[in-house]
Each structure stands twice: as C-alpha cells, then as structure tokens.
Amino acid sequence: MIVIFGFGKTTKRKFGLLHDKKCKFCQDGNEYELLRIITWFTLFFLPIIPYKFRYYLVCSNCERGFEITKDQFNSIKETELRSYTNYKDTMEDDPYAGKNEVQKNFLMSMEKARKQRENN
Numbered sequence: 001m002i003v004i005f006g007f008g009k010t011t012k013r014k015f016g017l018l019h020d021k022k023c024k025f026c027q028d029g030n031e032y033e034l035l036r037i038i039t040w041f042t043l044f045f046l047p048i049i050p051y052k053f054r055y056y057l058v059c060s061n062c063e064r065g066f067e068i069t070k071d072q073f074n075s076i077k078e079t080e081l082r083s084y085t086n087y088k089d090t091m092e093d094d095p096y097a098g099k100n101e102v103q104k105n106f107l108m109s110m111e112k113a114r115k116q117r118e119n120n
C-alpha cells in the first residue's frame, strides 16, 4: 500500500481590518489586515493535522506586511480589531499561486526570516 503524505497545503484566513495604522512600507495605507496562515500535514492530499500557524499583518493598500507572534495576534484580535469578521479559510495548494511579484517577494522573505529564526 502506498501512503501519500506531505506538507503542501496551506489555508489562509482573514480576521478583519486594523484601522488607523500607518503602513510603514507605502505610507499610503492606513489599515492592516490580520491574517492567519496554517500549513497542514496532508494524507492522500487531505489536510489532516495543522502543524504550523503563522500570523501576519498585511497592508490592505500595498499588500506588504510582517509576521507577528501568536500573542500579538490574539491581543489584536481581542482588543484592537474593530471590524472583526469570521472569514472562512481559503485553501491554497501553492502559497505563491496567484500572487504578484511584490507579494511573492514578501512571502519568500518571510519564509527566509522564519528559517533563519529556526536555525538560531
């Protein structure tokens, strides 16, 4: 019997907008979107176990952003997020699919920073 498993699937959930925060990248945006990205352990291409949670604040104007900790995520979600919406997870096979160059660069630099952190 052949068992097919992998870590290729990620789901992304938008939690809402954080207003009145000046974007430090483009200077035009004044709201961030709170995102959670889960990477799944998959068995026969079905997501079974969430094995990595990552949290981001992303500018809704230029779509650049930065990774935040789980504690920061929770405190923003509970206290600062005014337009909280329980969006559904969107399934993505390839974290870079459908992204433009700027978004890809952002995701890749996040990935690189995360790997560096893990190595330290």
Ligand SMILES: [Zn+2]
Residues within 6 Å of the ligand: 023, 024, 025, 026, 027, 028, 029, 059, 060, 061, 062, 063, 064
């Ligand atoms: Zn921006």
